Amino acid sequence: MIEVNRNGEVWVYAEQIDGKLADVSLELMGRGRELADTLKVKLGAVLAGRSVSEAAKELGYYGADKVYVVDNDDLGIYQTCSYTKVICELIQKHKPQIMLYGASHIGRDLAPRVASTMRAGLTADCTDLQIDDYTEPKTKDVHKNLLQQIRPAFGGNIIATIINYDRWPQMATVREGVMAMPDKDLKKKAEIINEESYITAEDLPLNILDRHVAKKKVNLKAARVIVTGGAGVGSKENFKMIWDLAHVLGGVPGGSRAAVDLGYIDHDHQVGQTGTTVRPALYIAVGVSGAIQHVAGMSESSRIIAINNDPDAPIFSVAHYGIVGDYQEVLPKMIKAIRAKD
Amino acid sequence: MSYNSVVLVKQVPDTKAVTGKAMNDDGTVNRAALPAVFNPEDLNALEMALAVKAKHGGTVTVLTMGLPSACDVLRQGLFRGADRAILVTDRRAAASDTLATSYILSCAVKKIEDVDLVFCGRQAIDGDTAQVGPQAAEKLGFPQITYVEELELDGKTITAKRGVGSGWEKVQCQLPALLTVLDTANDPRPAVSRQMMWFKKAKGPTEVKATGGTDADIESLRDRGLLIDEWDLDHLEADLQWCGKSGSPTKVNRIQSVVLTASEHKSIEPTDDGIRELIHELIEDHTIG
Ligand SMILES: Cc1cc2nc3c(=O)[nH]c(=O)nc-3n(C[C@H](O)[C@H](O)[C@H](O)COP(=O)(O)OP(=O)(O)OC[C@H]3O[C@@H](n4cnc5c(N)ncnc54)[C@H](O)[C@@H]3O)c2cc1C
Numbered sequence: 096m097i098e099v100n101r102n103g104e105v106w107v108y109a110e111q112i113d114g115k116l117a118d119v120s121l122e123l124m125g126r127g128r129e130l131a132d133t134l135k136v137k138l139g140a141v142l143a144g145r146s147v148s149e150a151a152k153e154l155g156y157y158g159a160d161k162v163y164v165v166d167n168d169d170l171g172i173y174q175t176c177s178y179t180k181v182i183c184e185l186i187q188k189h190k191p192q193i194m195l196y197g198a199s200h201i202g203r204d205l206a207p208r209v210a211s212t213m214r215a216g217l218t219a220d221c222t223d224l225q226i227d228d229y230t231e232p233k234t235k236d237v238h239k240n241l242l243q244q245i246r247p248a249f250g251g252n253i254i255a256t257i258i259n260y261d262r263w264p265q266m267a268t269v270r271e272g273v274m275a276m277p278d279k280d281l282k283k284k285a286e287i288i289n290e291e292s293y294i295t296a297e298d299l300p301l302n303i304l305d306r307h308v309a310k311k312k313v314n315l316k317a318a319r320v321i322v323t324g325g326a327g328v329g330s331k332e333n334f335k336m337i338w339d340l341a342h343v344l345g346g347v348p349g350g351s352r353a354a355v356d357l358g359y360i361d362h363d364h365q366v367g368q369t370g371t372t373v374r375p376a377l378y379i380a381v382g383v384s385g386a387i388q389h390v391a392g393m394s395e396s397s398r399i400i401a402i403n404n405d406p407d408a409p410i411f412s413v414a415h416y417g418i419v420g421d422y423q424e425v426l427p428k429m430i431k432a433i434r435a436k437d
Numbered sequence: 438m439s440y441n442s443v444v445l446v447k448q449v450p451d452t453k454a455v456t457g458k459a460m461n462d463d464g465t466v467n468r469a470a471l472p473a474v475f476n477p478e479d480l481n482a483l484e485m486a487l488a489v490k491a492k493h494g495g496t497v498t499v500l501t502m503g504l505p506s507a508c509d510v511l512r513q514g515l516f517r518g519a520d521r522a523i524l525v526t527d528r529r530a531a532a533s534d535t536l537a538t539s540y541i542l543s544c545a546v547k548k549i550e551d552v553d554l555v556f557c558g559r560q561a562i563d564g565d566t567a568q569v570g571p572q573a574a575e576k577l578g579f580p581q582i583t584y585v586e587e588l589e590l591d592g593k594t595i596t597a598k599r600g601v602g603s604g605w606e607k608v609q610c611q612l613p614a615l616l617t618v619l620d621t622a623n624d625p626r627p628a629v630s631r632q633m634m635w636f637k638k639a640k641g642p643t644e645v646k647a648t649g650g651t652d653a654d655i656e657s658l659r660d661r662g663l664l665i666d667e668w669d670l671d672h673l674e675a676d677l678q679w680c681g682k683s684g685s686p687t688k689v690n691r692i693q694s695v696v697l698t699a700s701e702h703k704s705i706e707p708t709d710d711g712i713r714e715l716i717h718e719l720i721e722d723h724t725i726g
Pocket residue numbers: 250324325326327328350351352353354365366367368369370371381382383384385386387388389392402403404405408420421422423452453562565
C-alpha cells in the first residue's frame with residue numbers, strides 16, 4: 096500500500112510477449128494520456144521483459160512521457176511472481192496514483208497478485224475510466240480527482256462506479272477493444288528510465304514446459320464492416336449466408352456467444368463481453384436477440400442494422416436500422432442490392 | 438502420495454435467470470428475486486479436486502465465506518463427494534471486497550491442516566472479477582496457476598495445462614499451489630442420490646438454532662458427521678483491520694441499473710425496394726462504398 100499521492104503519475108502496464116506489445120496496452124495509453132492530462136501529471140509505462148528496447152520506444156510513439164524498463168534475462172517469459180515483484184518494487188519507489196492493466200490473460204493473472212501484495216484496490220474489466228470528486232456521504236469529506244472505475248456487474252444488469260480513496264495506487268483492468276487505440280506518432284519520444292530488479296529462484300516457482308499460442312485468425316477490431324450471426328441463423332450450413340454478406344461488403348463475419356456455443360463459428364469471431372469489443376463503421380446483427388452481454392461489445396458501432404423476425408427483440412433498441420423479417424429472405428435481397436450498385 | 442484439497446466455493450445470484458419475474462417495474466433487476474446457485478466454475482474446481490481424490494486418494498474440503506444460507510452450496514459439495522464442509526461467517530466480514538475476502542479465506546485455509554492444493558473457479562458470475570483466486574494465493578504465499586484445463590500430479594510436482602486465449606501453456610511447480618479452473622476443464626458430476634439422502638440433513642450450528650434446534654442437536658449432528666463447521670473471524674485469528682469494510686480499499690460510489698429502452702431506429706421493409714433504399718442510404722453517407 097502506498098499513501099495518497101496527488102503528484103503521482105498515471106501508469107500503464109505495458110504487456111508484451113516476445114517483445115511485441117499487446118494492443119490493449121497501447122489502447123490504454125490513449126485513455127491514460129487523457130487521465131494524466133486531466134490530473135496534470137506525467138503518463139508512465141511499465142515494461143518488463145528481455146530485450147524490450149524497441150517496445151520501449153514504441154510506447155513513446157503512443158503517448159508515454161516516460162517508460163520504466165526492467166530488462167532482465169530472467170523476465171524473458173511472463174511469470175506471475177517475478178513480474179509481480181518487479182511491478183511492486185516500481186510502485187513502492189515511484190508511487191504512481193493510478194495503475195492500469197489490460198484485462199488479458201496476463202493482466203488478469205498479474206493485477207490481482209500485485210493488488211494483494213500492495214494491499215491496494217483493483218477493479219476488473221472497467222468499461223470507462225474518468226476523473227471526478229467524491230464526497231463521503233457520512234463524513235462529508237471531499238476526495239478530489241479520484242479515478243472513477245466504471246464497470247458492469249451482475250451479468251451486465253447493473254453498472255457500478257467504484258472508487259478507492261485511501262489505499263493507493265488506484266488500479267483497474269480494461270478489456271481489449273474497450274478503449275480506442277490512439278494514433279501512432281513517430282515524432283513523439285518518451286524518456287526511457289532503466290530500472291534494476293534482482294530476480295531469484297524463489298521468484299520463478301513455475302517451470303514453463305511448453306507454450307502454444309496461435310495467432311488470432313481474424314481481426315474483428317480492424318474490420319470496417321462486421322456481419323454477425325446469432326442462434327437465429329439456425330445451422331452451420333445457413334451460416335454461409337453470413338459469410339457471403341460479409342464478403343460482398345468487404346467485411347468480416349462475427350458470432351454471438353450462442354452461435355459460437357452451437358458451433359456455427361469459431362470463438363475468435365465472438366462479439367461481446369466475453370468476446371471482442373468492436374466499433375466498426377457498419378455492424379449487421381442477424382438473428383441476434385441483443386442480450387446485454389452482446390450489446391456491450393457492439394453498441395459503439397457507427398451504424399447498426401438489426402435483422403430479426405421478432406419485432407420485440409432487444410437488439411432493435413440499439414439499432415439505427417431495423418428490419419423485421421426472416422433473414423433467409425432478407426439477406427439474399429441485401430446481397431443482390433449490394434452487387435447491383437457496382 | 439495422496440493429496441488434501443480445499444475448494445473455494447461461492448454462492449451467487451443466478452445472473453442468467455434475469456427473466457420477467459426478477460425485474461422491477463422500472464426495468465431494473467430485483468436482485469433478491471434471483472435464485473442463489475453454486476457458482477458454475479466452482480463446480481469445475483470441485484470436479485477437479487474430486488478427480489484428484491479418486492485417482493490418488495486424500496481429502497476434499499469445501500470452504501465458503503458467506504451468510505449461513507451459503508450452507509446450501511456446501512451441502513451441494515457433500516452430495517458430490519466432498520469429505521468436509523466449512524462455512525466462514527461473521528458480521529464483521531460484511532462488505533468485504535475481493536481483497537478482504539481473499540484475506541479471510543486465506544486465514545481459513547491456514548487453519549486446515551496439511552493443505553496441498555487449493556482450487557478456485559476462474560471467476561464468480563456475480564462480479565466476473567476473477568481476483569479472489571490470485572489474491573488468496575498471494576496471501577498464502579502459494580504459486581498460482583490460473584485458467585487450468587488439465588492437471589497431473591506426481592509426488593510433490595504438479596503439471597498443469599492452462600488455456601490462454603488463443604493457445605495454451607504447460608507449466609510445472611511444486612506443491613502447495615493454488616489453481617483457478619476453467620469451465621472447459623471438465624464436466625462436473627451431478628449429485629449422487631445416496632449421498633444426497635444422507636447429507637441433506639447436514640447443517641451448520643446457526644441453521645440448527647434458526648430452526649429451533651438445541652446444543653444437543655448440534656452435538657448429535659457432529660456425532661453423525663453431519664455438522665458443517667462454522668468459523669468466525671476470532672476462530673481464524675484474523676486481523677480485523679484487513680476484514681470487512683476497513684479491509685476493502687474499493688468502495689462503491691454509484692450503482693446504476695441498466696434499462697434497455699427503445700431508441701429511435703428507422704424501420705426498413707423487408708422488400709426489394711426497402712432494402713435497395715437502405716443500401717443506397719449507406720452508400721450516400723459513405724458507410725459502405
Ligand atoms: C457472463 C456472460 C457473458 C456473456 N458474454 C457474451 C458475449 O461475449 N457475446 C454474446 O453474444 N453473448 C454473451 N453472453 C450470452 C448472452 O447472454 C446471450 O445468451 C447470447 O448473446 C444470445 O445469443 P443470440 O442472440 O445469438 O441467441 P438468442 O438469444 O437465442 O436469439 C436468437 C434470435 O434470433 C431470432 N431469429 C430466430 N429465427 C430467425 C430468423 N429466421 N430470422 C431472423 N431472426 C431470427 C430470434 O427472434 C432471437 O431474437 C454472455 C452471457 C453471460 C452470462
